[in-house]
Amino acid sequence: MTPVAPPSLVERSRPLTIDRRAAGTGRAVLRVRGELVHGCVDVLAEALDELPAGTARVELDMTGVIFMDTAGRQFLDTLRDYGRRHLVPVSATNWHGQPRRILELIGLDTSDPLRPADRNPPVLPSPAPLPSPVSLERAEQLHELREEIEHLRRAIASRPVIDQARGILMATHSCTSDEAWHILREASQLSNTKLHTVAAAIISGAESDGPPLPGEVRLALRRALARRGR
Structure with missing residues (x-):
């Protein structure tokens, strides 16, 4: 497995931009592009403040996000708080590359980290013991994954x-x-x-x-x- 280096360390830094796309009545779709780093919360807050009155749903398309550090968690918290204050559903979908890996590392849903967790998950039966060759292969994959996680950190x-x-x-x-x-x-x-x-x-x-x-x-x-x- 080849470690994935954050794009911002090998490319020119890209400022965060948020564009509003026309959608159905009451639905706001915001396209986010750039990096979720220091200052990204202010950009999001400004975009949310500019939403028209009567907005009933806010959807963020994260396809254009190429890098995320710890400020990304604050970005998501700001969006979640907006939804709670205005009593509207919010979502952030289409994660890719390094930002998607960070969501995995901190245990968030990579399809939509704002999706409420299932408070009563189904109880699955314990898997049968793996054959020895498979266990060895899984152990090697786990070692490679830990090295990749350390590289990202x-x-x-x-x-x-x-x-x-x-x-x-x-x-x-x-x-x-x-x-x-x-x-x-x-x-x-x-x-x-x-x-x-x-x-x-x-x-x-x-x-x-x-x-x-x-x-x-x-x-x-x-x-x-x-x-x-x-």
Whole structure:
């Protein structure tokens, strides 16, 4: 099984947008595109405030969402709270890729995480013991899945640090977000240092009393900047 890296770590960051699509009377369909990261709750709240009076149902189409971190849970809570306050049903469907995997990790329904849980699930009979070869195969699959989950967790934890470092490079060297990402990646490769470690060093070095960049990171960053004409 090949680990699935979050798209936002290899692509340019995409801001969140929410568009309202024409639907039947009283039904609002909102198409969500971009990343569920810091600030996504404000975008959702604004879109919900603009819904016309008399809206009887709100449906979010999440097909265009390419990345989600912990802010995605707040996004869903905001939508759920709106439904409770206005006494209307709400839903968020069509999850794909990394956001769908995150829903699985936190135990939410991947078809619609806002769907009420079954309080009286049917009691299923215990499965028969698996044959030994099948058990070994399942154990191997479980090990691969745990490695993938750990990879996703590290990627989510690294996201804020990398974004801050990109912002520092953009402000210091007058480069775009995409250029800052490539500079970080090249510095990581040239210094043989993890990307998260390079980003953390840049953030610490930007503080007034922060430590200087490690020698190998400083040289690698200088070379990466020179390649970009900075």
